[in-house]
Amino acid sequence: MLADTKPNRYKLEHLMNQIESEIKAGQFRYRNYFPGSSLLEKIESLEVQQFHAASPMASIPMANQQVRQAVDNISSAGHPTFAEFAEKFIAENESLWKRSNIRTKRDILEKWLIPQFGNRVISSITKQDLLEFRSVLAKAPGKKPGTTMSASRINHVMTSVKQVLDEAADRFNFTTPYQNIKRMRIKKTDVTPFTIEEVEMIIKYCREDFRDYFTVKFFTGMRPGEIHGLKWKYVDFEKRLITIRETIVDDYEETPKTADSNRDIQMAPQVYEALKTQWEVTGRKSPYVFANGNGGALTNRNMSNRVWYPMLRSLGLKLRTPPSVETQSDQAPKASTPSATPEIRTNSASNPASKPVASLFREFQLFN
Secondary structure, eight states, rough: OOOOOOHHHHHHHHHHHHHHHHHHTOOOOOOHHTTTTTTTTHHHHTSSOOOOBSSTTOOSHHHHHHHHHHHHHHHTTTBBHHHHHHHHHHHHHHSSHHHHHHHHHHHHHHIIIIIHHHHHBGGGGOHHHHHHHHHHHHHHHHHSOOBBBBBHHHHHHHHHHHHHHHHHHHTTTOOOOOSSSSOOOOOOOOOOOOOHHHHHHHHHHOGGGGGGHHEEEEEEOOHHHHHOBBBBGGGTTTTTEEEEEEEEEEEEEOOOSSGGGEEEEEOOOHHHHHHHHHHHHHHHTOBSSSSOOTOOOOOHHHHHIIHHHHHHHHHHHOOOOOOOOGGOOOOOOOOOOOSSSOOOOSSSSOGGGSHHHHHHHHHHSSSO
């Protein structure tokens, strides 16, 4: 056993780099480095196999992947595999993260990270491995047919890898390989704002049982999750104030995403009247202002498919996707002042309250 000294670490690092290069080039021979290993016979039988990819996620020939795994286990004795540590990392943070965040992390882990890094000893993962993985993600299918994974999604996946590796490096005293890896550049999407005439058309011709909903939505700028999670206890008719303290994400109640999302909104006259009317519908039947037939909260999925898209089609308006509160990049103002015109929220941190409404309709969007 070599002593843990700086010169010995340098020697081992140089040796591992050499082995890594040979593995990637398909030229590694286990006997040259570990002639006395008990695994020699098994690994040499693998080396004579025809090289082929182990899975769509693999970037190294099958035989050399198994050889590499054996080398990793020897060089990083005592360190967990990526899968073992990632599971532990998520379990330790479940009490701190929102339910929606936990679901997202587990989905990324199971779909992408475990297939690529699961059996690797966590301290053996290199920057080159991460860059190759990112290239694999960039070629993966996107949500829509004929597309590839978006830059935003790639960034989310890579951020999850970084979090796990950074924490493991801190605990097991190795240098994280996730250094100087830039985020993918996200293309700016075209904004298709509603005109004042279109807003008036929607409110006038929408389903009667959703007229109050759209009036409140357009005249407050509340996010879909916020208006779906709005409860009567957060509506103060005397002060004409709406308090944002809860939201609906993936059909579950959550607290707002950021501290700035906890805010008060002053009711415009139209909002006050719409909520008074809505009180007669749900005020004595449900804790939610806008409720489904069972008195539960509306969901973004059902609202989109059963109300929003059919309405836009019937009015001949261009389809816009109602944004999810989890994908909003804007920071809504902490307090909104009453207005006779709809409040439109920007995709930046600027406060739209100071702009004329005509400019707001030209520059900003209500739905991304």
